[in-house]
Amino acid sequence: MAVDTLTDPAVRLRGVQRRFGDHVVLDGLDLDIAPGEFVGLLGRSGSGKTTLLRLLAGLGDQTTGEIHTGSEVAVVFQDPRLFPWRTALENVALGLRGADPLDRARAALGEVGLAGREGAWPRELSGGQRQRVALARALVREPDLLLLDEPFSALDALTRISAQRLVNELWERHRPAVLLVTHDVEESLLLADRTLVLEHGRIAYDERFAAARPRRREDPALVARRKELLELLGVDQA
Amino acid sequence: MSSTPGITVPAGTLGTSRRRLLRRPGRPALTRWATPLALLALWQLLSATGVLAEHTLASPTTIATTTWDLIDDGTLPQALWVSLRRALLGLLLGSAVAVAAATVSGLSRTGEALVDPTLQMIRTIPLFGLVPLFILWFGIGELPKILLVALGVVIPLYLNLHAAFRAIDPELTEVATTLKLTRAERWRHLIVPTVLPGALVGFRQSLGIAWLSLIVGEQIAADAGLGYMINNARDFLQTDVIVVGLLAYAVLGLVTDAIVRVAERRALRYREKPGRA
Numbered sequence: 001m002a003v004d005t006l007t008d009p010a011v012r013l014r015g016v017q018r019r020f021g022d023h024v025v026l027d028g029l030d031l032d033i034a035p036g037e038f039v040g041l042l043g044r045s046g047s048g049k050t051t052l053l054r055l056l057a058g059l060g061d062q063t064t065g066e067i068h069t070g071s072e073v074a075v076v077f078q079d080p081r082l083f084p085w086r087t088a089l090e091n092v093a094l095g096l097r098g099a100d101p102l103d104r105a106r107a108a109l110g111e112v113g114l115a116g117r118e119g120a121w122p123r124e125l126s127g128g129q130r131q132r133v134a135l136a137r138a139l140v141r142e143p144d145l146l147l148l149d150e151p152f153s154a155l156d157a158l159t160r161i162s163a164q165r166l167v168n169e170l171w172e173r174h175r176p177a178v179l180l181v182t183h184d185v186e187e188s189l190l191l192a193d194r195t196l197v198l199e200h201g202r203i204a205y206d207e208r209f210a211a212a213r214p215r216r217r218e219d220p221a222l223v224a225r226r227k228e229l230l231e232l233l234g235v236d237q238a
Numbered sequence: 239m240s241s242t243p244g245i246t247v248p249a250g251t252l253g254t255s256r257r258r259l260l261r262r263p264g265r266p267a268l269t270r271w272a273t274p275l276a277l278l279a280l281w282q283l284l285s286a287t288g289v290l291a292e293h294t295l296a297s298p299t300t301i302a303t304t305t306w307d308l309i310d311d312g313t314l315p316q317a318l319w320v321s322l323r324r325a326l327l328g329l330l331l332g333s334a335v336a337v338a339a340a341t342v343s344g345l346s347r348t349g350e351a352l353v354d355p356t357l358q359m360i361r362t363i364p365l366f367g368l369v370p371l372f373i374l375w376f377g378i379g380e381l382p383k384i385l386l387v388a389l390g391v392v393i394p395l396y397l398n399l400h401a402a403f404r405a406i407d408p409e410l411t412e413v414a415t416t417l418k419l420t421r422a423e424r425w426r427h428l429i430v431p432t433v434l435p436g437a438l439v440g441f442r443q444s445l446g447i448a449w450l451s452l453i454v455g456e457q458i459a460a461d462a463g464l465g466y467m468i469n470n471a472r473d474f475l476q477t478d479v480i481v482v483g484l485l486a487y488a489v490l491g492l493v494t495d496a497i498v499r500v501a502e503r504r505a506l507r508y509r510e511k512p513g514r515a
Binding site: 057058059073074075077079081083084085086094095121122123137141 | 409410412413414415416417418419420423427428431508509
């Protein structure tokens with residue numbers, strides 16, 4: 001089998017289709033994501049972006065087409081989805097293979113700024129802290145592909161900013177390929193190097209935006225791109 | 239509860255006393271004990287003055303001495319052990335059946351269709367109405383007593399477990415999939431912890447029914463155990479021994495319930511509010 005890049009892509013989809021009854025959610029979708037590439041995925045609700053993420057996470061059934069992902073895929077969902085009866089550390093180490101899982105989990109918690117909270121139950125942590133535990137749980141697996149399903153949308157505005165910063169830092173350090181599903185155009189432009197817009201089950205927009213990091217919301221290039229994308233998404237900007 | 243005790247679970251009976259305790263935490267212990275102590279004193283007074291005849295109800299002091307004598311000559315420990323053994327064997331058997339049935343019906347639709355309707359039907363049969371049949375089938379030995387306890391245990395435990403299996407969070411199941419948890423890890427980290435609270439609630443209800451079933455079961459021509467001790471005492475009008483037997487049942491019930499409550503608190507400590515430890 002011929003591979004057109006030097007290394008295997010983190011994601012390679014060809015003609016992927018998913019339907020719920022008569023409703024076609026993904027309609028012959030093609031997508032490549034290179035290793036280490038940070039991709040933002042935008043789209044109105046019902047555009048199929050969550051369906052796409054779920055099938056990459058191995059949670060989609062009855063999908064037709066060719067689907068290839070890296071061997072290690074990790075997911076952070078909109079809600080932290082921690083096991084309430086396991087401590088922060090145990091949640092991160094859950095199902096972790098290889099040597100010294102607890103030590104690696106401890107290091108991952110440290111990286112997301114939760115050193116010292118290893119023994120805390122999820123309910124003792126704030127919403128932002130819980131989402132960071134979920135991030136540590138994903139990172140500790142050293143994924144080639146990190147799937148983020150609107151991971152900041154349940155956080156308050158200030159917590160969201162620091163969580164976005166953290167994701168940016170972690171991506172720069174570990175360089176997994178990332179697919180960030182979001183409905184926040186600005187968030188995608190702040191974090192991702194390439195932004196996709198999904199419409200009617202197809203990719204309607206696919207452009208790079210590779211400004212230097214860390215990016216600022218006020219950056220004129222970002223503001224201009226944001227306007228363009230919002231128009232594309234049909235948001236009326238009065 | 240004036241109706242015939244069936245297998246139906248008296249829901250909430252175990253929880254109320256604790257809730258009441260929580261509602262008024264600062265109440266001085268002395269006030270709480272005042273009424274029972276006054277009643278005890280009145281009882282002693284009525285016995286001493288002969289208003290309350292010995293063959294109607296023995297005096298508190300007589301009961302205390304009798305308790306000591308029955309412990310001293312080994313009668314009470316022996317009877318306790320026999321009854322406890324029946325209860326434990328019944329509990330073990332009933333729990334095993336309930337866990338097996340709930341697992342089958344909790345993990346697949348087919349399993350549920352096979353198991354659940356039958357158990358829901360059995361649930362409607364009044365438990366103690368089965369005693370005559372049990373005597374016909376299993377005689378008057380240990381077996382009918384243990385089986386009566388077991389049957390009483392199965393239903394509340396099964397019902398609670400069945401509901402608990404339904405509560406397994408599909409979102410956490412997805413997490414388990416993305417974390418590539420093995421079957422054993424799913425059981426250990428997801429299924430067992432989800433089911434545990436319901437299992438413990440069911441087990442506490444089962445315990446209550448188990449002691450009730452035991453008391454009824456021990457009325458069947460027993461030749462050992464607390465029931466035998468009480469029946470014997472009735473024949474000789476020994477009201478003090480009867481009361482000691484009843485107290486022994488009560489103590490067994492309280493102690494076993496306390497043990498499960500401690501286990502419950504330990505197993506569910508992740509639910510406690512921060513800082514309440």
